[in-house]
Amino acid sequence: MPHVILQHCCNDASCVSVCPMNCIHPTPDEPEYSTAEMLYIDPESCIDCGACVDACPIDAILPDDELSEGDEVFIDINALWYTDPRHQEYERTPPRPPVITRPQAPEETLRVAVVGAGPTGLYTVQELLTQSRVPLEIEIFERTDHTGGLARYGVAPDHSSTRSVLGTLERVLKRANVRLHTGVEVGRDVDITELGAQFHAVLVTVGAKNTRRLGIEGEDLTGSLTAGEFVAWYNNHPEARDLQVDLSGEHAVVIGNGNVALDVARILLSDPERLVETDIAPYALAALRSSGIRRVTVLGRRGPREAAFTTSELIGLRNTPGIELHCTLEHLDERSEDDALTAHRLMLMRQAAATVPAGERRVDLMFAVSPQYLHGSDRVTGIRLVCNELKTDSEGQVVAQASTRTLDLDCSLVLNAAGFVGTGIPGLPWDDHRCVVPTESGRVMSTDGRELTGFYASGWIRRGPSGGIGSNRVDAREIAHAVLDDFHAGRLTARS
């Protein structure tokens, strides 16, 4: 009766350090952690002590005999990770937490400004409060009216367990030495260099909120929106409440095949009654009640092996009552080189391909196609796709090459979920190519390679838009260490 990690695991690794058997992997110290879709419990070693259940902030762990029918597949998913020979060599006792030894604390109070109150900003505050042995004052500047960033305005409303992480994150705001300023956009309302003068350390955790443009004809037509706009709309983001979302047509197309694409497909097709008890914006729920959308096609540039969505999100979509998942058999062949989890994911898609869709609401996963342009004069009426051939390049990467074959789909709504990008803050170095703040060990670097003393960046604005909420905790820990090391070394100054 081992314990099992479920779909909504956000990789924050809170369970890892409490496990007496060290049977939850990959840990943040293991190389696979940065790319892992979730963490997995080794069924052979788990002794069912339940310590991980108490440590998990979002109830993502259950004993296997308490799983619902739809979640039973996670027994296999957890076990499959350990069938890979590379994952069998871990120590059976947990690593000891590192002992932090720092020189005698300076007398001065460490004053820190945190820019952005998303998961990364709040995790960083938590790390500073836990690790610091010096008097500390933290001021947080947040441009919106609420904390939580994409954990509030991005995570789908029906992912209520994941959204419950907000409660854990926001606990730090109760501390007397932490002050929050909402409605303040650094770079517009406050100059970042001024913050640099006032505080010993400025921690930039502003995320990556914009959607990458497609650069195709028709992109700005009515009926063409970014997934970021649509997600912000259904999550009641103050800047998206007036967005015009026309759901009167029957078919929507989502461009991109990451988890966000599956989120928006699921929300578009969910029975609105399922969403009543969630945090969905009331106006969005009303619009979904009268929506005509019955079919959503999700487009991937490459094949199902390269799809960016996680296996657990695919399972979540498949398990959503009232939604049928369908895809074509193309590129779903079995290959001996596939690892166990990839093989399992393809098997799930083959099952979807084998079912004949008969229900009213359906998601079609379509692979190896790219959008060429949108049809329509004043509003979207369809999309022209080009079919891609999948080739392997000299580095072994699968790449999509446009063929001469094209395809037209009628649709009234197109959502661009091709990926998020960050934007820079005036006065702070910016890597135009990667769209991130350039850093080394979390310390901001100028474009000519010099360190900007006292400035740090973390989370999506540092790594780019990938990784779940919890993966930002590891980043947050690193910059908290960097700030404390620099302060103790006497490298940081602040105007008194």
Ligand SMILES: Cc1cc2nc3c(=O)[nH]c(=O)nc-3n(C[C@H](O)[C@H](O)[C@H](O)COP(=O)(O)OP(=O)(O)OC[C@H]3O[C@@H](n4cnc5c(N)ncnc54)[C@H](O)[C@@H]3O)c2cc1C
């Ligand atoms: C649609 C969507 C759904 C997701 N669903 C999940 C999920 O189900 N599970 C999961 O684990 N992960 C999910 N993620 C990923 C998760 O949300 C991110 O890993 C996480 O939010 C990144 O944290 P961050 O703090 O770096 O950035 P953000 O969450 O973007 O936070 C940045 C904060 O900075 C503020 N800010 C920006 N600019 C300024 C400025 N100039 N001045 C002051 N404040 C500023 C923003 O308002 C925001 O509050 C999802 C992401 C998206 C986009």
Ligand code: SF4
């Ligand atoms: S139940 Fe106990 S032994 Fe099993 S994974 Fe959780 S903490 Fe580890």
Ligand code: SF4
């Ligand atoms: S959310 Fe965190 S604590 Fe819960 S299972 Fe995932 S990594 Fe472990």
